[in-house]
Amino acid sequence: MILTIHRGTHEIGGSSVELELDGFHLLLDFGMPLVGNDGDDFVLPAGKSIEEFISDGILPNIHRIYGGGEPTEAAVLLSHAHTDHSGFLRFLNPAIPVYMTFGTEALLKVSSIFPPKTPMLVNTRIVEVWKKIKVGPFEVTPYLVDHSAPDAVAFLIEGGGKRLFYTGDFRATGRKKVVYENLIKNPPGSIDYMICEGTMLDRLEEQPVQEQDLEEQLVKILRDSNQPVFLFASGQNIDRLVTAFRSCKRSGRILIIDLYTAYILEKLKPLSDSLPQADWENIRIKYWKGHADFLVEGNENNFLYKIKAKRISMDELKVLSPNTLILTRDNATFMQLMKHLPHNIKPRLFWSMWNGYLQKSKHVKPYAEKYGLSIEHLHTSGHATSAQIKLLIEALNPGKVIPMHTFSPKEFEKIADNLLYLKDGQSVEMK
Numbered sequence: 001m002i003l004t005i006h007r008g009t010h011e012i013g014g015s016s017v018e019l020e021l022d023g024f025h026l027l028l029d030f031g032m033p034l035v036g037n038d039g040d041d042f043v044l045p046a047g048k049s050i051e052e053f054i055s056d057g058i059l060p061n062i063h064r065i066y067g068g069g070e071p072t073e074a075a076v077l078l079s080h081a082h083t084d085h086s087g088f089l090r091f092l093n094p095a096i097p098v099y100m101t102f103g104t105e106a107l108l109k110v111s112s113i114f115p116p117k118t119p120m121l122v123n124t125r126i127v128e129v130w131k132k133i134k135v136g137p138f139e140v141t142p143y144l145v146d147h148s149a150p151d152a153v154a155f156l157i158e159g160g161g162k163r164l165f166y167t168g169d170f171r172a173t174g175r176k177k178v179v180y181e182n183l184i185k186n187p188p189g190s191i192d193y194m195i196c197e198g199t200m201l202d203r204l205e206e207q208p209v210q211e212q213d214l215e216e217q218l219v220k221i222l223r224d225s226n227q228p229v230f231l232f233a234s235g236q237n238i239d240r241l242v243t244a245f246r247s248c249k250r251s252g253r254i255l256i257i258d259l260y261t262a263y264i265l266e267k268l269k270p271l272s273d274s275l276p277q278a279d280w281e282n283i284r285i286k287y288w289k290g291h292a293d294f295l296v297e298g299n300e301n302n303f304l305y306k307i308k309a310k311r312i313s314m315d316e317l318k319v320l321s322p323n324t325l326i327l328t329r330d331n332a333t334f335m336q337l338m339k340h341l342p343h344n345i346k347p348r349l350f351w352s353m354w355n356g357y358l359q360k361s362k363h364v365k366p367y368a369e370k371y372g373l374s375i376e377h378l379h380t381s382g383h384a385t386s387a388q389i390k391l392l393i394e395a396l397n398p399g400k401v402i403p404m405h406t407f408s409p410k411e412f413e414k415i416a417d418n419l420l421y422l423k424d425g426q427s428v429e430m431k
């Protein structure tokens with residue numbers, strides 16, 4: 001079995017790993033970079049051909065996996081829906097099967113209707129967690145993990161007499177932390193290689209905040225204040241949506257979401273009965289024309305019809321706002337809301353994403369500065385701390401640990417000793 005990490009050995013984003021056995025190419029994730037060569041946010045150059053992307057080092061040079069025609073023998077295992085793991089699937093030959101969980105497919109569908117409107121794959125194969133499947137010459141077992149993307153998995157891959165564990169992205173502080181604890185207690189044995197994410201290794205070690213703690217903090221905030229509270233969170237961070245909903249329920253507030261978020265919840269409904277839905281009590285929906293238009297274009301009129309009674313008008317929101325928690329994002333809709341809400345009430349603003357994104361904020365940060373409002377923080381990361389990574393490495397006890405999904409692979413030296421450092425594009429025979 002030959003292993004090549006095409007991208008991700010020295011960065012967070014663009015995750016793309018290839019295993020080759022008996023002429024079969026198994027890709028683990030096929031992500032778009034987050035950071036470009038200039039150190040700025042990565043932007044996919046427009047109007048270039050696949051050949052140009054390959055020669056520019058943007059797409060990995062893997063024979064016959066792109067475009068149409070007869071593809072090479074290949075398959076993709078997708079750990080979760082975040083763009084840094086899935087963003088380049090659009091270039092893949094549509095005949096190549098892409099294996100993913102139900103929740104991952106649901107989120108990719110949402111991204112095909114709402115911007116970036118990434119075309120949906122045609123050859124999706126849904127995997128069940130813990131259930132071993134055969135993919136070409138490999139045997140693959142998806143392991144459910146706790147991450148900020150719902151239904152994210154790690155993979156155990158067996159082939160050529162070797163066992164490899166690919167962590168994908170994981171943490172141990174979310175609403176699914178029990179799956180991390182169970183993995184520590186009952187790890188798959190005899191792991192030869194572990195490809196391990198290390199996002200947090202070079203970030204300041206903070207006491208990990210549990211999602212449950214955020215709920216307690218938010219309940220207190222909602223009970224103690226009589227202003228509208230804004231929570232800036234990703235609509236795809238399902239744990240955070242649950243936190244927002246439960247906090248509203250416990251404090252008697254109304255949770256305001258937009259159509260995009262309502263649609264994500266609808267699509268993920270089969271995952272859990274405790275996932276809040278737009279037609280539940282305590283939830284109202286703020287319509288934005290753009291969102292409604294995308295749903296109509298995506299033939300989702302039935303969904304719009306089903307939830308229309310939950311729509312909240314701007315006039316109603318004006319009156320109710322001191323008793324709401326408004327889930328929003330750093331975009332023009334926030335500015336629209338601020339324009340219409342009563343000027344005598346100062347809102348409380350909570351940033352519920354990675355702090356790095358706040359530094360690039362185009363709307364809320366300038367707004368808060370202009371009106372002298374403070375932006376408070378209410379967040380826990382989607383990634384494991386170094387102590388949590390160390391525990392997992394010890395539990396799996398692999399022959400070799402291969403660092404990935406980190407800007408500082410050398411930081412692994414503090415938590416593991418049997419390290420195998422790879423460079424992007426370097427191939428190794430797994431003996």
Ligand SMILES: [Zn+2]
Nearest residue numbers: 013082084169
């Ligand atoms: Zn990632």
